[in-house]
Amino acid sequence: MFSTKFAVNSLQRNRSTAWRSFSKTTATFADQYDVVIVGGGPGGYVAAIKSAQLGMKTACVEMRGRLGGTCLNVGCIPSKALLQSSHHYHDAKHHFADHGIVFDGDLSMDIDKMQDTKSKTVEGLTGGIEYLLKKYGVDYVKGKGKITGPNGVEVALTDGGSESLDTKNIIIASGSEVTPLPPVPVDNAGGKVVDSTGALEIGTIPKKMAVVGGGVIGLEMGSVWSRLGAEVTVIEFLDRILPMNDTEVAKKFQTILKKQGFKFNLKTKVVKSVVEDDGVVLTTEPSKGGDAKEEKFDVVLVSTGRRPYTEGLGLEDVGIQTDKLGRIEVDSHFKTAVPSIFAIGDAISGPMLAHKAEEEGIACVETIAGFAGHVCYDAIPGVVYTYPEVADVGKTEEELKEAGIAYNVGNFPFAANSRARANGSADGFVKVLADKETDKILGVHIIGPNAGEMIAEAVIAIEYGASSEDMARTCHAHPTLSEAFKEACMDTYDQPIHF
Amino acid sequence: MLARRRICIAASTSSVSTRLIGVGHNSNSNYNRLSLSEINDVNSKYRRQFHSSTVVSKDDYPVHTVLPFPALSPTMETGTIANWELSEGDEFSAGSVLCSIETDKATMDYEAQDDGFIAKILRDGPDASDLPIGTPIAIVVEELEDVAAFADYVVLEDEGNAGVGDVSASSADAPIAPTSGSTTAAPVAGGDSGTSFLLPSARFLAESKGLDATGLKGSGKGGRVTKGDVLAAIRDGTPMPALAIPTGPVVDLPLPEVDTYGTYEDVPNNNMRKIVAKRLTFSKQEVPCTYTSMEVELDNVMKLRKQLLKDHDIKVSVNDIVVRCSAMALRDVPEANGSYDPKTDTVKLQDSIDISIAVAIPNGLITPIVMNTDKLGLTEISDKVRDLAGRARDGKLAPEEYTGGTFCISNLGMFGIDEFTAIVNPPQAAILAVGGGVKRIVPTPYVDGAEEQAKPTIKTIMTARLSSDRRVIDEATASLFLLAFKHYINKPELLLL
Numbered sequence: 001m002f003s004t005k006f007a008v009n010s011l012q013r014n015r016s017t018a019w020r021s022f023s024k025t026t027a028t029f030a031d032q033y034d035v036v037i038v039g040g041g042p043g044g045y046v047a048a049i050k051s052a053q054l055g056m057k058t059a060c061v062e063m064r065g066r067l068g069g070t071c072l073n074v075g076c077i078p079s080k081a082l083l084q085s086s087h088h089y090h091d092a093k094h095h096f097a098d099h100g101i102v103f104d105g106d107l108s109m110d111i112d113k114m115q116d117t118k119s120k121t122v123e124g125l126t127g128g129i130e131y132l133l134k135k136y137g138v139d140y141v142k143g144k145g146k147i148t149g150p151n152g153v154e155v156a157l158t159d160g161g162s163e164s165l166d167t168k169n170i171i172i173a174s175g176s177e178v179t180p181l182p183p184v185p186v187d188n189a190g191g192k193v194v195d196s197t198g199a200l201e202i203g204t205i206p207k208k209m210a211v212v213g214g215g216v217i218g219l220e221m222g223s224v225w226s227r228l229g230a231e232v233t234v235i236e237f238l239d240r241i242l243p244m245n246d247t248e249v250a251k252k253f254q255t256i257l258k259k260q261g262f263k264f265n266l267k268t269k270v271v272k273s274v275v276e277d278d279g280v281v282l283t284t285e286p287s288k289g290g291d292a293k294e295e296k297f298d299v300v301l302v303s304t305g306r307r308p309y310t311e312g313l314g315l316e317d318v319g320i321q322t323d324k325l326g327r328i329e330v331d332s333h334f335k336t337a338v339p340s341i342f343a344i345g346d347a348i349s350g351p352m353l354a355h356k357a358e359e360e361g362i363a364c365v366e367t368i369a370g371f372a373g374h375v376c377y378d379a380i381p382g383v384v385y386t387y388p389e390v391a392d393v394g395k396t397e398e399e400l401k402e403a404g405i406a407y408n409v410g411n412f413p414f415a416a417n418s419r420a421r422a423n424g425s426a427d428g429f430v431k432v433l434a435d436k437e438t439d440k441i442l443g444v445h446i447i448g449p450n451a452g453e454m455i456a457e458a459v460i461a462i463e464y465g466a467s468s469e470d471m472a473r474t475c476h477a478h479p480t481l482s483e484a485f486k487e488a489c490m491d492t493y494d495q496p497i498h499f
Numbered sequence: 500m501l502a503r504r505r506i507c508i509a510a511s512t513s514s515v516s517t518r519l520i521g522v523g524h525n526s527n528s529n530y531n532r533l534s535l536s537e538i539n540d541v542n543s544k545y546r547r548q549f550h551s552s553t554v555v556s557k558d559d560y561p562v563h564t565v566l567p568f569p570a571l572s573p574t575m576e577t578g579t580i581a582n583w584e585l586s587e588g589d590e591f592s593a594g595s596v597l598c599s600i601e602t603d604k605a606t607m608d609y610e611a612q613d614d615g616f617i618a619k620i621l622r623d624g625p626d627a628s629d630l631p632i633g634t635p636i637a638i639v640v641e642e643l644e645d646v647a648a649f650a651d652y653v654v655l656e657d658e659g660n661a662g663v664g665d666v667s668a669s670s671a672d673a674p675i676a677p678t679s680g681s682t683t684a685a686p687v688a689g690g691d692s693g694t695s696f697l698l699p700s701a702r703f704l705a706e707s708k709g710l711d712a713t714g715l716k717g718s719g720k721g722g723r724v725t726k727g728d729v730l731a732a733i734r735d736g737t738p739m740p741a742l743a744i745p746t747g748p749v750v751d752l753p754l755p756e757v758d759t760y761g762t763y764e765d766v767p768n769n770n771m772r773k774i775v776a777k778r779l780t781f782s783k784q785e786v787p788c789t790y791t792s793m794e795v796e797l798d799n800v801m802k803l804r805k806q807l808l809k810d811h812d813i814k815v816s817v818n819d820i821v822v823r824c825s826a827m828a829l830r831d832v833p834e835a836n837g838s839y840d841p842k843t844d845t846v847k848l849q850d851s852i853d854i855s856i857a858v859a860i861p862n863g864l865i866t867p868i869v870m871n872t873d874k875l876g877l878t879e880i881s882d883k884v885r886d887l888a889g890r891a892r893d894g895k896l897a898p899e900e901y902t903g904g905t906f907c908i909s910n911l912g913m914f915g916i917d918e919f920t921a922i923v924n925p926p927q928a929a930i931l932a933v934g935g936g937v938k939r940i941v942p943t944p945y946v947d948g949a950e951e952q953a954k955p956t957i958k959t960i961m962t963a964r965l966s967s968d969r970r971v972i973d974e975a976t977a978s979l980f981l982l983a984f985k986h987y988i989n990k991p992e993l994l995l996l
Contacts, residue, residue: 438727439700465719467726469700493700 032166033057035368036153038145038313039173041069043345043357045129047171051365052136059165060138061145061155067129068122069175070346071354074197077125079217081118082200082224083385090227098424109228111203118200141165146314147172150340169340169368172328173361174313176306176346184212184273184282184302192280193273193300196221206230206298210282212270214241216384218303219257223386225299226261233263233297235270237287237304244351244382246396249431249445253390256427256447273300308347323349333373334364342368356380379462383452388414388428391451393459394443397433406436410468410492412484414448416499419479425449430488432458432468439467439493450481457485468492560652561645563618566637568630571600571607572898578602579770580627580636588646589617597637603774604865604901606894615639618649692740700726710739771863779922785841786923787969793981795988797936797959803991818856818910819881821933821963823994825908826852826872828983835980836905837971838926846928846971855904855927856884858891865891866924868904877994912936918962928971931984932964961988 040062048060143157153165178195188198199221211218214236226232242250272283308326328343345357363373384390410432414420428448444458468489487496596608619638693714705712717724807813855866867887909921912935921932936959943953
């Protein structure tokens with residue numbers, strides 16, 4: 001007893017001296033870094049490059065073996081590649097005839113080739129990031145990083161051994177992971193119950209696919225396989241899909257997806273799953289409880305959400321708190337409880353979007369460098385890369401109503417847009433919400449082809465505090481899809497011309 | 500760490516305004532406008548000019564009174580000093596005529612209210628035309644010695660030009676004239692024109708109202724002025740200067756040689772003509788007029804005139820008889836003696852019959868009134884008309900003698916006019932235009948079954964045309980009036996009844 005206590009005390013004393021000597025920096029290693037970034041995803045590598053551009057000595061620690069994080073490796077990029085391939089196939093199969101393109105026989109899909117192209121895209125981009133880090137002089141440290149103190153990161157190197165990094169500042173950009181759903185445990189290797197990572201690697205087109213969770217990821221992945229011929233059923237706990245989007249938009253989009261062949265089981269929860277040789281049997285119940293139903297699927301995609309990944313970072317040891325959702329608590333300058341440690345991206349609160357992480361990475365690094373880094377959270381767009389795409393920035397109608405803000409609405413359907421009609425794809429509309437008194441644009445919601453590109457204009461409008469009249473008085477090329485945005489703005493403050 | 504930093508520009512997205520102050524930041528007023536403080540300050544010399552009260556000397560000047568241009572009639576807004584009866588240094592007493600003032604209607608004398616000496620005449624000759632009411636026209640003092648002090652008195656620049664308010668208006672009111680183009684919502688008491696960038700909608704909004712919003716603090720990114728900022732500025736009354744209309748380079752173009760058909764001369768309208776022009780234009784635009792004609796026979800009237808002259812040596816003109824017949828007709832058809840009030844959209848029937856007679860005078864036209872015409876006999880009418888017309892030509896009519904009236908008669912018979920149409924003078928409801936008597940062959944009525952039809956006769960026919968305000972007099976009433984008129988003038992003995 002006595003000795004243990006004594007040992008503990010001396011350990012604590014030693015620990016404190018150890019800390020003190022660390023901050024004095026007579027480190028055994030190369031020069032002290034200005035910034036070490038734990039995580040090489042969109043938040044991490046962008047922060048690293050910016051940091052180096054600002055003249056700071058930077059290191060970026062990544063354990064995956066490739067840079068780019070979730071986004072580049074198992075998220076945004078591969079899904080967009082698959083979406084593009086599947087879109088081509090679907091278009092060819094169902095719409096080419098409209099354009100006079102005739103081919104003998106039936107069109108078929110070579111999944112292996114599709115996956116191969118996807119992989120090549122991902123490889124090219126991740127390689128490109130590595131090159132960028134080298135170009136700007138960022139030290140890329142391959143391994144799993146752990147914070148050992150306010151100024152130290154210990155990396156368990158992938159190749160073996162470890163490296164201690166002494167640094168003035170640490171930025172945590174460790175990202176997020178899929179939130180598990182207990183009734184439906186994910187087994188990507190088995191290929192039957194998969195998460196988004198596994199869904200990207202599916203080798204054969206499933207006949208029946210269930211998507212548990214009607215959010216962005218589920219709908220996108222569901223779209224891929226639906227286009228390739230799968231019958232996709234979306235099982236969603238709430239009474240609507242896309243919970244973060246505007247209600248009118250979500251409803252209209254659901255109708256569009258239904259036309260594409262999606263099936264929707266809303267207000268439904270999954271209570272059990274049984275993996276069999278040839279598929280998965282899901283037992284579902286109404287969300288509030290009731291009669292159970294069973295249905296068999298070839299593949300089940302679990303996409304009920306993501307949560308911050310901070311495992312093994314050693315946060316508790318340095319005194320950094322996470323909230324009940326696992327998010328690291330930071331102030332408005334991304335500083336944690338420890339003044340020299342910052343956190344950005346999916347690891348902190350806010351929309352889990354790559355571009356949000358990028359903005360935060362840059363702002364954080366600028367703050368460290370002594371400038372006034374700033375992120376305008378009101379002007380962060382969100383995009384669903386289905387077809388048609390869904391994009392939005394700013395407030396939804398519900399948010400405005402709840403806040404008691406009086407607003408005007410302007411609408412313009414793509415059915416009235418010349419370019420959309422000429423392209424033969426005129427589903428969707430643009431909705432603009434503007435303050436009733438000052439006409440300042442508060443929110444823009446688009447369902448339509450290329451919505452993800454079009455939303456950029458709306459983001460600028462919100463950043464600059466523009467009113468809908470300003471956008472309406474800006475010349476837009478004709479014929480383009482962007483004119484729909486202009487006309488929706490005209491409808492907001494006055495009247496449209498083409499509708 | 501900082502030593503190795505390359506020079507970077509902060510990529511800040513903060514929206515703190517960093518408006519440049521420099522070009523265009525003009526606090527000097529170009530607008531020839533007096534500031535409120537200048538006007539309201541008791542010691543300010545500007546304030547003094549707007550009064551006609553006696554002031555204790557503040558500057559080097561002894562006690563004096565500034566005479567303002569008087570309003571000699573209720574409708575008078577501007578006028579011209581035709582002639583000063585006195586010169587500087589002259590003494591006058593209460594009742595003496597200081598000057599003669601030409602108004603829209605007549606030339607009248609401006610009489611002094613008190614005794615005094617004219618110290619300085621401020622408006623004379625060409626300076627004395629079209630003066631608004633209240634313009635200072637002279638300085639008067641009570642002591643002869645004080646006259647000399649005003650020898651070099653000069654009217655301050657802004658006086659005559661800065662729209663001086665009515666003398667009848669409260670002296671504490673400071674006139675702040677809005678610039679042209681601004682709406683009533685935007686007070687324009689000299690703001691700043693700055694260098695803020697205006698977003699398109701803000702620019703459209705401000706410029707459409709003729710305002711320059713570049714001096715506002717913008718709430719948009721980088722200090723840009725948004726539509727909301729302009730809306731708020733207008734609502735809160737934030738001063739914004741008027742939009743400076745850029746004047747391009749003045750190009751001195753040589754005037755082309757115009758080969759006109761002969762020479763011409765511009766004749767400026769005098770006051771009377773200007774007023775007549777304004778009122779008749781108003782009449783033509785606002786009054787819906789109908790025209791009804793009647794031919795009447797003047798033979799009996801001519802017989803009556805001859806008889807009066809031969810037997811009783813009384814001269815009565817055809818016009819006098821026309822006036823009396825109209826008065827009788829108005830008595831019989833009182834609906835024709837009305838007036839329309841556009842403010843309340845009502846028709847007022849007048850109590851008395853006051854007929855205005857149109858009289859041509861050297862500088863225009865005037866319509867002196869014969870009051871209570873229906874109660875006057877032919878000779879009384881004759882005398883009155885002669886007197887009024889005479890004085891009208893001399894410009895010596897009192898305002899109440901030509902303002903008002905319920906009916907108007909215009910007679911161009913003496914000029915040989917057969918028939919013509921006159922323009923109604925609101926608020927009167929009708930005007931009767933009579934031409935001259937024309938000898939015509941008139942068929943006699945056909946007698947059924949007579950052996951021989953009577954031969955046609957020659958009669959003197961006069962055309963009377965009534966122009967009436969349709970809002971007051973409908974066609975039936977006009978016809979009735981003309982019937983009554985014809986009834987009397989065809990048989991003038993009926994005027995006895």
